[in-house]
Amino acid sequence: MLARRYIYRVIGLLVLLLFVAFFGVPLLWLLLAPTKTDYQLAHQAPLAFGSLGTFIHTFNRVINYQGGLMLTWLKNSAIYSGGGTALALLAAIPAGYGLALTQFIGRRTLLAVTLVVMIMPATALVMPLFLEASAVNLVGTAWAVILPFAFFPFGVYLAYIYFSSTIPKDLLAAARIDGAGEWGVFLHVALPLARPIVALVAFFAFVGDWTNYYLPFVMTYTNSEYPVTVGLQILIGSAPIFSPTASGYAGSEIYRPDLAMATLIGALPILIIFLFAQRTLVKGMLAGATKG
Amino acid sequence: MATVTFKGASRIYPRAKNPAVNELNLEIRDGEFIVLVGPSGCGKTTSLRMLAGLEPVDAGDIFIDERSVVRLPPRERDIAMVFQNYALYPHMDVAGNLGFALKIAKVKKSEIKTRVAEAAKILDLEDYLDRKPGQLSGGQRQRVAMGRAIVRQPRVFLMDEPLSNLDAKLRVATRSEIAALQRRLGVTTVYVTHDQVEAMTMGDRVAVMKDGVLQQVDVPSVLYDSPVNAFVAGFIGSPAMNLVEGTVGSEGVAIGSTVVAVPRALKDTAGTGKVTVGLRPESLELAGEGAGIPAVVNLVEELGAEAYIYARLAHHVDQATFAATPDFIVRVNPKSAPKSGSAVELHVKPDSMLLFDADSGARITAA
Amino acid sequence: MAVSDERISARRRRRAGGQRGGLPAGTSRTAGYFFVAIYVVLLLALGVAPAVYAIALALSTSGGVGVSHFVDTFNFFEFLPAFEHIAEFEGIWLASQTVFVVLLALMVHTLKRRVSTAFRLIFYLPGAMAGSASAIIWLFMFTPSGSPFAFILHGLHYQVLSNTVQPSNLPIVFAIMAFFTGAGGWIVIMYGALNNIPDELIEAAEIDGSSALQTAVRIKIPLIRKWIVYMLVLSFAAGSQLFVEPQILGVATNGQVPAQWSPNQLAYYLAFQQDSFNNAAAVSVDLLVIGLLVAVLLVWRGRLFEVE
Structure with missing residues (x-):
């Protein structure tokens, strides 16, 4: 009896470790690859450590690639994600409040539509959005990326759940009796209490925007417009290892450590956010669909 | 089973x-x-x-x-x-x-x-x-x-x-x-x-x-x-037992300035000095002037078949610990319950008093 | 008669309940519009309008309104394979993700809190690699020379990347990539859902004689079932839109992975390589309908979401 339980535990632990390897080894590799030269990468053990000097050298190569293209991409990512997140907050927080705590005709319909659009994968709308954006001549501008990012029904739903479950109606009634108008009630009572939900919506919006590939891929045309996700694809295209026909300028080819470094840099903001936001993530996702 | x-x-x-x-x-x-x-x-x-x-x-x-x-x-x-x-x-x-x-x-x-x-x-x-x-x-x-x-x-x-x-x-x-x-x-x-x-x-x-x-x-x-x-x-009993500080002397136990008689056997084991006196609400009754512990009625709780008075003992009234000293609860006949604010005297029914060690709280029983 | 009366009064009661939760009398009924205004404008302009526009484009033919673009795209030789690819990918991915996510969440949930936090962190950190980053990392992982998983690849007699990503392997390859970035978040969510089961309930099962395994199967999994369904449905919808992974792999393998592997790629190809927006719109509408169907089904039948 006891022996059998012991065996189960050991098997369980082995399975866990197997998956730790599956999820962890690629990340570890990504961290180690830029410490090696392309030659070392191909001939040393995959998880061997090269040198810190090489790491810095690789970093500089990537940052200076084609006159700082990487920085341009990062800047674009920041503009798209930052702008999209800011606008998403501006729309979602009042909307969640309105849906939860005010009464108007069409409220339930709006809520239902929000749910449907929230579950529908955003990617499904990208091509139609492109067709629409090109009809109004927005393609090629930052707005073609930022505006679709601003439309964030999941954020509206999160705010709706938050306002309807954590803010007692009596509190708002008290504010009204104290003489506050509808706008005043929102601004002075609801909003100060909404800080956690603002952070939560911002987190999901920013992470989603930063890692989005398809929308900017369709909406942007040139190197100077790409965010870092799309930029990475350009790098692969200039890496002789994957694209033998790639004809970079002499000395500006992309090698494997460079590619790993670029991937690491591109994901770094999100990695950092993730490291500090695990609890927020759980809370938000569980709030995302709980009913009794 | x-x-x-x-x-x-x-x-x-x-x-x-x-x-x-x-x-x-x-x-x-x-x-x-x-x-x-x-x-x-x-x-x-x-x-x-x-x-x-x-x-x-x-x-x-x-x-x-x-x-x-x-x-x-x-x-x-x-x-x-x-x-x-x-x-x-x-x-x-x-x-x-x-x-x-x-x-x-x-x-x-x-x-x-x-x-x-x-x-x-x-x-x-x-x-x-x-x-x-x-x-x-x-x-x-x-x-x-x-x-x-x-x-x-x-x-x-x-x-x-x-x-x-x-x-x-x-x-x-x-x-x-x-x-x-x-x-x-x-x-x-x-x-x-x-x-x-x-x-x-x-x-x-x-x-x-x-x-x-x-x-x-x-x-x-x-x-x-x-x-x-x-x-x-x-802990046991509702309303709870009244617990009050008392001093054992030669005559009995003094609660404030009122001395209550204690059976000889119990007094012998109690010795002299401070004790905690325990009195159930039904162990007390209203008495005539000079016959019991003087107190002032704060509140009367009428429950129909019975009534309880919450009274402050006279020697507690002026104490700085006023708020911390609980009222004495006494069961009375609802027909003859005193008005709140009135002065009463509380008489301890014979043999109904419990004594506890003032420090350990242990019961003091007759040897 | 009695039944219908009962039903009516139940409905009335429910409605009355809704109002009780509503607003105190005298509160403005127009303020609500003001708060949702920006969002509604975005919803109409960026949610409804593009969908309507795409449908209009897909339906407008040289001879007026018709379904010829749908018929045309259906007859493309890339069309059916693209949907077959997606179906195969979804099958592999959803099955393995469901099994592994539930298993890992249950296992992690039995660990001590601090240990389990570490495990969960490792599982969900790859989520930061969503999009092209994951595709690039796995490009390396799937390249037999230099991959930490080379021993497995060599065991399968793969010598170069193109061996690993041969056409018959692609659904598995993309399933691994999707699992890598997506599973951790779901494990964290399932873990949270498991934490929401009251301790008393697990203790009651224990006293009822249930072993750890029986408790997992009979109590824990049924109680997180709605989350499993939620995960399945959302993942299915997201998976139907697969784009970045085959796209990156296409670039990296010099076209060994065709640029029309997935339906979304096909739509892209039709729009930008064939300059046929109408046909692209038709494929997009196909995909949109899948996403919409799933969403509507989940919202109305799943009872997963708090609407009131």
Whole structure:
């Protein structure tokens, strides 16, 4: 009896470790690859450590690639994600409040539509959005990326759940009796209490925007417009290892450590956010669909 | 059916200063209904969970019948438990909840059905067998939780504050139902509550705990009449016993400037000096001027058949500790209850006074 | 008669309940519009309008309104394979993700809190690599020379990347990539859902004689079932839109992975390589309908979401 339980535990632990390897080894590799030269990468053990000097050298190569293209991409990512997140907050927080705590005709319909659009994968709308954006001549501008990012029904739903479950109606009634108008009630009572939900919506919006590939891929045309996700694809295209026909300028080819470094840099903001936001993530996702 | 024996059983939580349960010794007879009672944090629930196997026993031993159970997992102890929040499986209907333990034990389907039907009949749940717990009222859920224990036909029932989620009226009704059911089934039962009225009305015997230590275990009347210490005296009884500081002198015990006579034998063991005097509300009566402890009535509580006055003893009125000194509660005849604000004198009925050591709180009894 | 009366009064009661939760009398009924205004404008402009526009484009033919673009695209030789690819990918991915996510969440949930936090962190950190980053990392992982998983690849007699990503392997390859970035978040969510099961319930099962395994199967999994369904449905919808992974792999393998591997790629190809917006719109509408169907189904039948 006891022996059998012991065996189960050991098997369980082995399975866990197997998956730790599956999820962890690629990340570890990504961290180690830029410490090696392309030659070392191909001939040393995959998880061997090269040198810190090489790491810095690789970093500089990537940052200076084609006159700082990487920085341009990062800047674009920041503009798209930052702008999209800011606008998403501006729309979602009042909307969640309105849906939860005010009464108007069409409220339930709006809520239902929000749910449907929230579950529908955003990617499904990208091509139609492109067709629409090109009809109004927005393609090629930052707005073609930022505006679709601003439309964030999941954020509206999160705010709706938050306002309807954590803010007692009596509190708002008290504010009204104290003489506050509808706008005043929102601004002075609801909003100060909404800080956690603002952070939560911002987190999901920013992470989603930063890692989005398809929308900017369709909406942007040139190197100077790409965010870092799309930029990475350009790098692969200039890496002789994957694209033998790639004809970079002499000395500006992309090698494997460079590619790993670029991937690491591109994901770094999100990695950092993730490291500090695990609890927020759980809370938000569980709030995302709980009913009794 | 079985006996349960705690032998010096202790539970010490990691990083805790004092044991949650400190060397509990308790023998529970076959078929007995015993109630563990005490204020929150006294270790009563922990004791129950140790018996259930949900909490480890760090020292000592626990026996069901002659067999030590501390190394057995809960499922091998042949016990059933009713939880405070009922712990009904929300995804199973009432029949599923009642039959779950039997299903796990691989009892035949037909037999499960019979036993579930039996339990449902006893608890008046027959019409709800296909409902989910979410569709039941609080009282019905409580009965399902009871039913789940009954179906098992275990050796011991464990109940952890099973009435605390019911409203006051239902609680009183269910109290007597559970007690009657237990007597009918004759299964040894350990029942935990913080409500001393519940304890006194339900238990064959009541075990009073405080700070992880068992204070006294006895039948309700003995707990009421001769508590072993000031804590038990104050905890048992409603309204609570009046506890006041007194000084033993040659004449008797002085409460303020009034001296109350004490039986000789008791005075001998008490010696002289400070003691804590315990007086039940019914041990006092209103007396004429100069015949008792002077006091001022603060509040009169009329309950119909009886009345209680809350009076401030005269020698307490001017004290700086005014707010901290509780009122004296005295049972009076509602027909002749004094008005609030009036001055009264309280006479102690003969032989009704309890004395406790001023420091340890231990009862002082006649030698 | 009695039944219908009962039903009506139940409905009335429900409605009354809704109002009780509503507003105190005298509160403005127009303020609500003001709060949702920005969002509604975005919803109409960026949610509804593009969908309507795409449908209009897909339906407008040289001879007026018709379904010829749908018929045309259906008859493309890339069309059916693209949907077959997606179906195969979804099958592999959803099955393995469901099994592993539930298993890992249950296992992690039995660990001590601090240990489990570490495990969960490792599982969900790859989520930061969503999008092209994951595709690039796995490009390396799937390249037999230099991959930490080379021993497995060599065991399968793969010598170069193109061996690993041969056409018959692609659904598995993309499933691994999707699992890598997506599973951790779901494990964290399932873990949270498991934490929401009251301790008392697990203890009750234990006292009822249930072993750890029985408790997992009979109590825990049924109680997180709605989350499993939620995960399945959302993942299915997201998976139907697969784009970045085959796209990156296409670039990295010099076209060994065709640029019309997935339906979304096909739509892109039709729009930008064939300059046929109408046909692209038709494929997009096909995909939109899948996403919409799933969403509507989940919202109305799943009872997963708090609407009131």
